Amino acid sequence: MMAGAEARTRVVVVMNPRSGGGSPARFDLANRVEGMGARVWSTSVDDDAASLARLAVREGAEVLGVAGGDGTVSAVAAVAADTDRPLLVLPAGTRNHFARDLGLDIRNPVSSLSALVDGVPTRVDLGLVGSRVFINNVSFGLYADALLEPGYREDKVRALASVTPDYLAGRQCVEADVDTPRGAVHFPQVVLVSNNPYHIATPRYLGRRFTLTSGLLGAIVLKRPTDTPPDLLRHLRSELLRQQPGPGTAGDAASAWRAASITLRGRGRQLDAGIDGEAVTLPLPVTCETWPGGLQVLLPRDRPGIPSEPVLGLQRPPRGP
Incomplete structure (x- = not known):
């Protein structure tokens, strides 16, 4: 979907450098993301994740990425849903519940970057409480x-x-x-x-x-x-x-x-x-x-625990002892 460096320059990844006790730095995520032609915007005291995501959309981002924990992912997902932009999730938090349930490899956030080359666009549900996602x-x-x-x-x-x-x-x-x-x-x-x-x-x-x-x-x-x-x-x-x-x-x-x-x-x-x-x-x-279907996510084709077909339907727990 996003093949070619020219296409990837339209991707902005909002990164929380403090997530997961410094997980983005341990995985060298900023350099790996930029090496694929995407841009990295890091959160700070003055720039929260939602504000950066909205600014990225105003400046022409066609895909929003997020590297961080569930709180950071939630903030960027709300902007992606509101602006109908696909969301690329790099699980770089402590628990990464949403990424885990998407089938992503939460032990290796770098693996999600393969979605920039041949990602599978998939619609998933969101919850709403009032106007908040x-x-x-x-x-x-x-x-x-x-x-x-x-x-x-x-x-x-x-x-x-x-x-x-x-x-x-x-x-x-x-x-x-x-x-x-x-x-x-x-x-x-x-x-x-x-x-x-x-x-x-x-x-x-x-x-x-x-x-x-x-x-x-x-x-x-x-x-x-x-x-x-x-x-x-x-x-x-x-x-x-x-x-x-x-x-x-x-x-x-x-x-x-x-x-x-x-x-x-x-x-x-x-x-x-x-x-x-x-x-x-x-x-x-x-x-x-x-x-229902409020968020489009851009998923790598190879995801632990998820069947090869690009559909997140009802799955039974894996068999095991």
Whole structure:
């Protein structure tokens, strides 16, 4: 699709040099990208990823690339979707959830550059919460509060540990009700809305998405039961693994279902949330919706775990012991 140096000069890669503890430098990404005729624009205190991506489009970029973690990818993906530009993802963050679920080699971001030569353009879904795009999920409750803790980026385990006790004891909850197909769940401890459903049927692949083209959101709601077991987290995990995909009942400790839209309602005016790992405050009510095929991604032909055909459809977990 992008064969030839002349075509590749119309590619701008927005790079976060701090992602993954300096992953772009370890893989010499800037030089490798420029060696293929594309341009690299690095984020800084004055230039965030979204601003650089918008500027690149104004200056004629026909393909937007992004090298960084999920937060950086999400920001550039929103601009790519809004301007109908293909997105090239170079997974250079710590977790790289979106890149992993695209089938990219998250251990070697350089491998994604082959898409500039003979890439496969593929449409995938996005999520929307209000006017904001999300590629992975919107979280409310325990995880969203951890994002607000000072030093979260430097020590995520400590941040989560500092907010977990109040949620496990039932002293803290999401100050909202969640609409489910079987009624509202009142004041849960955790609400997670994902762009396409997460796999929850087996522990080995828990948290993976084997499709990004279902046209549906996934929802997981965890609510502390009245008779709290000694190990609440283990109980909630077993509840999720026990359930087949479906809404459960409004009184279940754990509920999981899929839908085109999911709404949270509350008596207050706003709600703390995390969008792709970034702390935000959203006005109530909050409605999350799916945007089927909202983003075109430019994928390398050789992707780990993805069949050779250029379609990201529903995939079963790989077979294994």
